[in-house]
Amino acid sequence: MTRIGLIRLLVVAALIGALELACRSGLIDHRVIIAPSQMASALWTLLASGALDADIARTLGMIGLVIALSIVLGFAAGIAIHALPRLRRALDPFFATYYAVPVFIFYPVLIAIFGLSVMPIVLIGVATAIVAMIIATLNGLDRVPRVLGKVARVHRLGRFATALQLQLPAAAPYLFTGIKLAVSYGFIAVIAAEFILSPAGLGRDIADAYADFNNRRMYALILFLLVVATLVNAILHGLDMRFAARRSGDRS
Amino acid sequence: MNAAPVPHEIHAQLSGVTRTYPTVPGAGAKMPVHALGPIDLDLLRGEFFAVVGPSGCGKSTFLEVLAGLQQPTAGAVTFEGKPVGGQVPEGIGVVFQEDASFPWLTVWDNVAFGLRRSGVAAPELRRRVEDAIAFVGLKDFARAYPSQLSGGMRQRVCIARTLVLQPRLILLDEPFGALDAQTRLLMGDEVLRLWRRTGATVLLITHALDEAAMLADRVGAMSARPGRFIEIIATGWPRGRDSTIVGEAAFGEITGRLWERLRGESLKALGHAAVPAMAAE
Amino acid sequence: MTATRRTADTLFILFGLVVLWEILHRIAGETAMPAPLPTFAYLLHNLTTPRFIANLTTTGLELGYALLLAYGIGLAIGVWMGAHRLSGAVGEPILVSLYSLPKITLYPVVLLIFGLGISGKVAFGALHGVLPVALLTMGAIRAIPPVYLRAARTLQLSPWQTIATVLLPAALPEVFTGLRIGFTVTLLGVLLGEMFASKEGLGAMIMNALQLVQGEEMMTVAIVLFAFAALANGFLLFIEHRLHRRV
Numbered sequence: 001m002t003r004i005g006l007i008r009l010l011v012v013a014a015l016i017g018a019l020e021l022a023c024r025s026g027l028i029d030h031r032v033i034i035a036p037s038q039m040a041s042a043l044w045t046l047l048a049s050g051a052l053d054a055d056i057a058r059t060l061g062m063i064g065l066v067i068a069l070s071i072v073l074g075f076a077a078g079i080a081i082h083a084l085p086r087l088r089r090a091l092d093p094f095f096a097t098y099y100a101v102p103v104f105i106f107y108p109v110l111i112a113i114f115g116l117s118v119m120p121i122v123l124i125g126v127a128t129a130i131v132a133m134i135i136a137t138l139n140g141l142d143r144v145p146r147v148l149g150k151v152a153r154v155h156r157l158g159r160f161a162t163a164l165q166l167q168l169p170a171a172a173p174y175l176f177t178g179i180k181l182a183v184s185y186g187f188i189a190v191i192a193a194e195f196i197l198s199p200a201g202l203g204r205d206i207a208d209a210y211a212d213f214n215n216r217r218m219y220a221l222i223l224f225l226l227v228v229a230t231l232v233n234a235i236l237h238g239l240d241m242r243f244a245a246r247r248s249g250d251r252s
Numbered sequence: 253m254n255a256a257p258v259p260h261e262i263h264a265q266l267s268g269v270t271r272t273y274p275t276v277p278g279a280g281a282k283m284p285v286h287a288l289g290p291i292d293l294d295l296l297r298g299e300f301f302a303v304v305g306p307s308g309c310g311k312s313t314f315l316e317v318l319a320g321l322q323q324p325t326a327g328a329v330t331f332e333g334k335p336v337g338g339q340v341p342e343g344i345g346v347v348f349q350e351d352a353s354f355p356w357l358t359v360w361d362n363v364a365f366g367l368r369r370s371g372v373a374a375p376e377l378r379r380r381v382e383d384a385i386a387f388v389g390l391k392d393f394a395r396a397y398p399s400q401l402s403g404g405m406r407q408r409v410c411i412a413r414t415l416v417l418q419p420r421l422i423l424l425d426e427p428f429g430a431l432d433a434q435t436r437l438l439m440g441d442e443v444l445r446l447w448r449r450t451g452a453t454v455l456l457i458t459h460a461l462d463e464a465a466m467l468a469d470r471v472g473a474m475s476a477r478p479g480r481f482i483e484i485i486a487t488g489w490p491r492g493r494d495s496t497i498v499g500e501a502a503f504g505e506i507t508g509r510l511w512e513r514l515r516g517e518s519l520k521a522l523g524h525a526a527v528p529a530m531a532a533e
Numbered sequence: 534m535t536a537t538r539r540t541a542d543t544l545f546i547l548f549g550l551v552v553l554w555e556i557l558h559r560i561a562g563e564t565a566m567p568a569p570l571p572t573f574a575y576l577l578h579n580l581t582t583p584r585f586i587a588n589l590t591t592t593g594l595e596l597g598y599a600l601l602l603a604y605g606i607g608l609a610i611g612v613w614m615g616a617h618r619l620s621g622a623v624g625e626p627i628l629v630s631l632y633s634l635p636k637i638t639l640y641p642v643v644l645l646i647f648g649l650g651i652s653g654k655v656a657f658g659a660l661h662g663v664l665p666v667a668l669l670t671m672g673a674i675r676a677i678p679p680v681y682l683r684a685a686r687t688l689q690l691s692p693w694q695t696i697a698t699v700l701l702p703a704a705l706p707e708v709f710t711g712l713r714i715g716f717t718v719t720l721l722g723v724l725l726g727e728m729f730a731s732k733e734g735l736g737a738m739i740m741n742a743l744q745l746v747q748g749e750e751m752m753t754v755a756i757v758l759f760a761f762a763a764l765a766n767g768f769l770l771f772i773e774h775r776l777h778r779r780v
Contacts, residue, residue: 004619004622011624011627031645033645087542090542090545092543093543094546097766101759105724105739106755108739108751109755112565112748112751113557113561113566145350145352147351147352148352150348150352153321154319154321155366155369157369166354184633188635188637192637196725196729197740210644210645218641222639225635226634226638229634229635233633246355
């Protein structure tokens with residue numbers, strides 16, 4: 001594990017080093033890509049100036065809102081749909097194709113309806129992320145072993161206690177998968193919406209910097225978003241590993 | 253050989269119990285299925301009763317009706333003189349065929365699950381949980397999660413989770429069905445130990461004739477569906493028995509007699525027409 | 534009987550969506566959200582115009598090239614990382630974290646490298662598709678029972694023969710799942726590329742229609758894309774199920 005981790009670190013470092021060298025030596029034109037060290041220093045200056053604070057707050061706040069709405073509403077919808085088998089069977093084809101169609105193409109339509117504001121971004125974000133949570137909730141509830149229902153009755157648990165103490169923990173791994181996907185989709189949809197067309201936000205900043213040929217600013221912003229997204233994914237991955245270690249026993 | 257002291261107090265009683273299901277799920281046919289009964293049975297306080305029968309004969313239905321997990325279509329079930337219906341009465345513990353250990357709780361928390369809800373004081377709770385874990389031999393695994401244990405160990409977690417509540421009637425639904433034959437013999441010894449120590453009435457559902465013959469005071473042979481008792485055999489084993497009795501001549505006789513009664517029923521369950529055993533000539 | 538009822542229920546929900554559309558139309562007004570019926574009329578009328586066909590062809594071409602690249606590179610990486618244990622162990626987490634990044638942030642970089650024309654959009658589409666193809670191919674090859682490899686060795690197959698006659702056929706159903714998901718995300722990548730700073734393709738068409746307040750055109754493009762993606766996915770799923778049944 002540590003050996004492979006070390007090799008991975010070296011591989012990533014070598015790739016970044018090669019890029020640095022190629023940029024510094026002029027092999028790669030600085031109008032195309034700037035050296036990683038320059039990206040980092042540009043980001044540092046930008047963050048220190050405080051000029052980004054408002055956009056960071058706006059974008060991350062929006063992503064947080066989208067993720068929270070998707071998880072809560074998706075979980076509730078999943079429970080409701082699970083309780084209505086006929087509705088669920090009718091909805092199955094929609095769930096099966098939902099992520100195969102480019103739902104994002106609706107973003108301009110939402111702008112046409114709601115105007116260029118926060119609303120279309122939040123809506124397209126939730127539309128992208130919520131279905132993953134619904135599907136994960138349905139999956140989780142499906143896989144609660146039937147015997148747990150009998151155990152609940154032997155222990156004379158009420159409906160609420162059964163849901164909270166047995167069904168929820170039994171479905172938890174699937175719910176967590178849904179949360180992970182909702183986070184990932186929420187992030188991607190909000191940034192993409194901002195980038196394509198929006199009044200403000202980090203995605204918009206990148207597009208503006210690109211249009212202004214301001215490479216230092218553009219690469220600083222790209223680096224910032226990639227670092228934030230990687231960090232969030234790493235945290236979720238770490239949590240996942242923790243749960244998995246308990247449940248699968250592979251790495252006790 | 254000394255017979256076990258025969259208890260006489262009726263602990264649980266089924267009278268005229270039948271169970272029919274409205275339709276077979278998924279089969280399309282709208283015919284009600286007669287799964288069980290009529291059954292009349294008195295379970296005596298402190299006895300070890302085993303039920304054997306071909307697969308699909310309604311053994312598990314029988315157990316669930318007795319436990320109060322299913323309502324009988326007709327007839328009545330009583331436990332300690334009170335009617336059973338709608339819910340599982342206090343004093344009955346059930347160990348299921350499927351692995352019902354909670355994967356999100358440690359062995360310790362699994363065993364403590366029922367006690368926590370009953371409002372037992374902390375020191376008392378700890379003592380009883382540790383006692384139950386030690387009894388099933390999982391002392392070194394108290395902090396482990398079920399996924400880190402073998403199938404047999406997980407089933408022991410479920411036994412401990414039942415045992416810790418001090419049930420007076422323990423129902424075991426093929427708890428060793430998924431284990432290999434040697435492990436099953438050893439688990440049989442553990443169940444005997446459990447039975448002796450708790451003094452509880454034990455009802456064991458099994459498809460293994462040898463298991464029933466070795467463990468029980470009385471063995472009820474159940475017919476193919478609809479399940480009813482075609483014979484109840486008293487084994488006459490001493491209370492202090494263990495798995496070494498499989499070497500005794502009486503064990504072979506009991507097993508042989510059970511098979512004689514059940515052979516035709518098992519063929520029926522396989523879809524054959526009833527074939528009389530050759531010994532019946 | 535239950536199957537027909539299920540289909541009826543599904544159609545009923547589809548009808549419900551059209552009703553929802555009509556309600557949205559009533560709330561949002563004619564310019565923002567055209568009514569369903571005029572939109573369908575517009576769709577039928579405009580589907581065969583040269584302008585629409587030109588954009589459709591552009592998107593189709595871009596998707597085709599992007600898929601070729603994504604499948605080629607993705608399969609190569611997947612086979613390599615699946616067969617070579619160390620590379621797989623080192624590379625998998627890198628690919629996984631790249632997969633969940635918002636790749637749109639990298640689009641300006643792609644544009645700076647490949648330019649604003651068709652090649653930028655192709656590269657961006659391929660960038661989306663490479664990762665799922667590589668990851669699922671790697672997983673598929675790793676899941677091959679080792680006994681197949683021992684059999685290949687006893688038959689004295691060369692490494693190349695082993696890949697072609699044992700590894701790929703055994704891994705095919707899973708690999709195909711990767712190709713199907715790769716198709717979906719490549720299409721999304723191409724469309725995202727067209728929606729930003731592009732003048733050609735269906736994605737550009739929808740952005741153009743937004744500026745010209747052409748509600749019918751936006752909905753038309755969206756419907757065409759949804760139908761195409763759903764049909765293509767259905768077709769690929771059909772093949773995938775058949776492959777899975779064979780194994």
